[in-house]
C-alpha cells in the first residue's frame with residue numbers, strides 16, 4: 001500500500017504530467033517485437049485488407065521459399081522448367097498472429113515488382129487488384145485477389161487472372177508502376193517503370209490508353225521506377241519522378257503545372273527515396289484544403305555507379321516538403337537526425353509520419369546498400385518548434401531492413417515491418433552482406449505504451465464496414481476509462497478523429513496512403529466513461545477517393561483501434 005502522502009504526490013505528478021500540454025509525453029521511443037522468426041517468404045510487398053489480414057509476397061523466381069504450398073500443390077517455372085512446391089505469397093492474420101500460404105497460379109516470376117490497390121466496389125469483401133509482374137509477358141496481366149474465408153492452407157485466393165492491360169500488350173510492360181485510386185473509384189496505373197515510355201492507363205480499362213511521354217520521364221530507363229503519385233484536391237494527380245514533379249490532368253491528358261525541382265538534389269531518383277502525403281484537414285468544404293507532400297532521404301547523384309564499384313556513398317539526410325496546392329509552390333528543406341536511403345514512410349493514426357527501415361549508405365538495388373539504420377524516426381508535421389525538432393528518434397530494432405523491406409500501419413496502431421532481400425535469390429548464407437530476411441516484426445509507437453492504456457479510447461459504434469457518404473454527419477461512440485488527471489470527464493478538445501487508407505507498400509513507397517483529419521464538432525458525455533464525438537465526413541471524392549479506410553478516435557493523441565469504414 002502507498003502511504004497517504006505518497007499517494008497525494010502520485011496524483012500531483014500525474015496531474016502535472018497530463019496537464020503540461022495537450023498530450024502525454026512523446027519522448028518515449030516505442031518498442032519492437034518479433035512476431036514470427038520465419039514466415040517463409042520475404043515480405044517485399046504488403047497490403048492490409050478489411051478482413052484484418054495482410055497479403056504479402058515476394059518473387060517466384062527466387063527459387064523455393066521456406067513455405068510449402070501444401071496439399072501437393074506445385075507449379076513448373078516456365079523459364080527454367082523447374083518444379084516449385086513452395087509459396088511466394090502468404091496471408092498474415094493479424095488477430096491470431098498466424099501465416100498461411102497463398103497460391104498464385106503463375107508459371108513466371110510471380111507478382112513481384114507489381115503495383116496494386118484495393119478496389120472500392122462497396123462489397124463487404126475487398127478485391128485486390130494486381131497489375132504487372134516481371135518478365136515473360138506477365139506485365140500484361142491484372143490479378144484480383146478476393147480474400148478467402150476458408151482457413152485451410154491450400155485455398156487458391158488469387159484465382160482470377162485477367163489479361164486486360166492494353167498498353168502492356170502494345171509493348172509498354174508494366175514493371176515498377178504505381179497505382180492510384182481515382183475519385184471515380186477506378187484506378188490509374190502510371191509508368192512502365194523500366195521501359196521506354198512513361199505511359200498511363202486505367203483499370204477497369206477504358207478504350208483509350210495513353211502512351212504520352214510525361215515531361216518527368218527520364219531517358220535513362222532505370223530512373224522511372226515507382227513514381228510517387230498523389231491525388232490532388234482539384235482532381236488532378238501529382239506525379240513525382242526523379243527530381244521533377246507535375247500536376248497532371250489525366251482526363252484531358254494535359255500537364256497542368258510543373259513544380260520546381262528540389263534544390264540541391266541532383267537527379268536523385270524516386271527509387272531510392274520515400275514520400276508521403278501529409279494528413280489533410282478542414283475537409284468539410286471543397287475549398288481551401290491544403291495538400292502537402294513530404295519526400296525524405298535518398299541517394300545523392302552518382303551513388304549507384306559508385307556502389308557498383310564498392311564505394312558506398314552516404315545517403316541524404318534531408319526531407320523536402322511542398323504545398324502542392326499553392327499558387328507558387330516551393331520546397332522547404334528539413335534535416336533528419338540520420339541519413340537514410342530506401343526508407344519506408346508510414347502515416348500514424350495521430351497524424352505523425354514514421355520514417356523507418358533503410359540504410360545510411362549506398363543505394364537501392366541488389367546488394368548496393370550498407371550500414372542499416374536501426375532507429376526509426378517520427379516526424380511531427382504540425383510541430384511549431386521549428387526545423388529539426390520535428391524529428392524524434394525512436395528505439396532501434398536489431399534487424400537490418402535493407403532493399404525490398406516494407407512497413408504498413410495496422411488497425412491497432414502498430415506498424416508491421418517485414419522483408420529485406422538485397423540478394424538475387426533466397427540467400428541465408430553468412431557470406432552475403434545481408435541475408436534474405438524472413439522475420440516479421442511490429443513497431444509499437446509510444447502511444448501503445450502500457451502507461452497510456454487508461455487514456456486509450458475504444459470505439460463501440462458504428463460497427464465495422466459502415467458505409468459513409470460525403471459531407472454527412474457521423475457520430476462515433478467510444479469509451480475512455482481515464483482522463484489523465486483525476487476525476488471528471490475528458491476534455492473535449494483532447495478528442496479527434498482520423499481516417500487512414502491502408503497502403504500497398506513496396507520499394508519504399510506506400511501507394512494510396514492517405515490520412516484525413518475530421519475535426520470534432522461536438523463531444524458529449526453519455527454516461528460515465530462513454531462519449532460521443534460528432535464529425536462531418538470529407539466533402540467530396542477528390543479529398544477521399546472511394547474505398548476502405550481505417551477510422552480512429554484519438555484522445556490526447558492516443559488512437560483507438562481503428563474500425564473499417566467504406567466511403568463513396
Ligand SMILES: *[C@@H]1O[C@H](CO)[C@@H](O)[C@H](O)[C@H]1NC(C)=O
Pocket residue numbers: 038066428438
Ligand atoms: C529455411 O528452411 C530450411 C529447410 O527447412 C531451413 O534449414 C532453414 O533454416 C530455413 N531458413 C530460415 C532463414 O529460416
Ligand SMILES: *[C@@H]1O[C@H](CO)[C@@H](O)[C@H](O)[C@H]1NC(C)=O
Pocket residue numbers: 052459460461462463464563564
Ligand atoms: C471491429 O472489428 C475488430 C476486429 O475484428 C473488433 O475487434 C472490433 O471490436 C470491431 N469494432 C466494432 C465497433 O464493432
